[in-house]
Amino acid sequence: MAKHKDAFSRLIKALCALPNVGPKTAQRVAYTLLQHKRNDAQELADALTHALTHVNHCQCCNTFCEGELCAICADEKRDTTRLMIVQMPADIVAMEAAHCHDGLYFVLMGQVNPTQNMDLSHIALNELITRLTDSPVQEIIIATSFTAEGDATAYVLNELLKDQPYKISRLARGMPLGSELEYIDAGTLAQAVYERSLLNSNEKLPEQP
Ligand SMILES: [Zn+2]
Known part of the structure; x- marks a missing residue:
């Protein structure tokens, strides 16, 4: 017993x-x-x-996959100059369902909590830097949630990357405050990607996909 x-x-x-x-x-x-x-x-x-x-982490984008590369990173038709940074693998699923991004992704596997001293130890920033080294990436799209944590994560990413030679953009603020990406409908998500705004330059964005 x-x-x-x-x-x-x-x-x-x-x-x-x-x-x-x-x-x-x-x-x-x-x-x-x-x-x-x-x-x-x-x-x-x-x-x-x-x-x-x-299941392990894709060596390129850090999402979950079986083998070395996930299906998206292994797809040669994707635009390798555009990298969208998301918080979790579920965000990729939402983006792919919205058909609004033909580039590649990087998954942080977490978010910054502004109430916990902006601790960065649990998100994959080092892996992101490694991913970007010697890569053809020209534009980085920050696709974090419109929550306090998503805003803090976007801030950290922009600070980390703003002096690098990338156009850095963030999803348009058309989404409801407090939104987690994975719960937003595909149409709204696509609109937020198409209307994304540049954070570090006055240049125009490349033509929308
Ligand atoms: Zn991948």
């Missing part, structure tokens, strides 16, 4: 690692999985183990 209790506690503790899941929710999920959905629970465990073994 003690052993069962340990296993159950371990499961609840593990579930608490999920975003927005507290102990009560974790307990409810654990009951449901073990009582009613044992097949689904097995599939979840198998899929998680498989993903942990096979």
Whole structure:
């Protein structure tokens, strides 16, 4: 009996690692999985183990992929002079659904929290610098969310890159304040990309895709 209790506690503790899941929710999920959905629970465990073994970061854009390069970075038809910087892999999915960017991406895998001393240790800035070294990139589109964190992240990126020979633009502020990119409809997202504004120059942007 003690052993069962340990296993159950371990499961609840593990579930608490999920975003927005507290102990009560974790307990409810654990009951449901073990009582009613044992097949689904097995599939979840198998899929998680498989993903942990096979999914890594794309060597070019830092998103999740299997193998060295993701499908977008491996696509020779993409415009290699335009790099869009996003916070999370889900943002790429939203952008691709909006069909408004034919360049490449870079994923920071996080955002800057302005209430935590602008800590940068958890976002992939070093990987971004490596990505840009000796690259054909001419324009960088900062596509962070229109939240306090997204604004702070955009600020950090602009400060980091503004003296480099890139045109730096940010998505137009046509989106509702507080918007996470992945929840914005494709039409609004496309409009925000087409109407993006330059941050470090008065030059005109290249023709819109
Ligand atoms: Zn990639």
